[in-house]
Amino acid sequence: xxxxxxxxxxxxxxxxxxxxxxxxxxxxxxxxxxxxxxxxxxxxxxxxxxxxxxxxxxxxxxxxxxxxxxxxxxxxxxxxxxxxxxxxxxxxxxxxxxxxxxxxxxx
Amino acid sequence: xxxxxxxxxxxxxxxxxxxxxxxxxxxxxxxxxxxxxxxxxxxxxxxxxxxxxxxxxxxxxxxxxxxxxxxxxxxxxxxxxxxxxxxxxxxxxxxxxxxxxxxxxxxxxxxxxxxxxx
Numbered sequence: 449x450x451x452x453x454x455x456x457x458x459x460x461x462x463x464x465x466x467x468x469x470x471x472x473x474x475x476x477x478x479x480x481x482x483x484x485x486x487x488x489x490x491x492x493x494x495x496x497x498x499x500x501x502x503x504x505x506x507x508x509x510x511x512x513x514x515x516x517x518x519x520x521x522x523x524x525x526x527x528x529x530x531x532x533x534x535x536x537x538x539x540x541x542x543x544x545x546x547x548x549x550x551x552x553x554x555x
Numbered sequence: 556x557x558x559x560x561x562x563x564x565x566x567x568x569x570x571x572x573x574x575x576x577x578x579x580x581x582x583x584x585x586x587x588x589x590x591x592x593x594x595x596x597x598x599x600x601x602x603x604x605x606x607x608x609x610x611x612x613x614x615x616x617x618x619x620x621x622x623x624x625x626x627x628x629x630x631x632x633x634x635x636x637x638x639x640x641x642x643x644x645x646x647x648x649x650x651x652x653x654x655x656x657x658x659x660x661x662x663x664x665x666x667x668x669x670x671x672x673x
Contacts, residue, residue, distance in 0.1 A: 482657075482658075482659050484600070486600070491650055491665055492663055494655075494659050497656070503659075544590070544614075544658075
């Protein structure tokens with residue numbers, strides 16, 4: 449199975465900050481990497497697919513990059529509604545493993 | 556409106572069985588792979604299973620392989636998860652999700668809670 453490791457596990461940031469979350473795969477997954485946002489008590493929401501493509505309706509302050517084993521989710525200017533937990537998921541092979549999540553908290 | 560609604564969760568004793576349902580509406584159900592994902596209280600997302608459009612290909616996480624069975628009824632636009640030999644660590648919110656382009660999980664249900672406890 450492919451293991452997905454996110455870092456950091458949590459971070460504190462202020463509104464307007466630039467935030468970067470990384471996700472590393474235990475083997476190459478090309479660009480088969482998606483990012484999700486989850487708010488407390490809610491279902492996850494798709495943000496980024498194929499490592500760098502923005503899902504329709506998602507604000508342009510979100511961006512993704514990377515290929516192979518190392519990936520990044522960036523929020524260019526953190527907004528109040530962005531405080532949430534973010535997950536990466538590989539779709540290169542089954543089982544379709546998720547990272548452990550990164551919680552973005554208010555500083 | 557594209558919608559997924561899970562049902563069937565509840566309190567069950569260890570070793571017991573439970574069947575979850577996921578009713579789909581607002582899209583052509585029989586043209587999409589479907590997935591189950593779970594989340595234990597205070598923990599992260601864990602992929603559980605997926606099924607192809609015809610119900611002939613099913614994948615499972617190692618943790619549920621041999622105990623859980625995913626199925627679908629395309630005539631009823633419904634996805635199922637039969638859970639057998641339930642254990643304490645199966646306690647979680649179970650989400651169904653629709654697979655979209657690029658193997659994304661683009662639509663999620665609201666989740667149904669399963670609690671395994673004596």
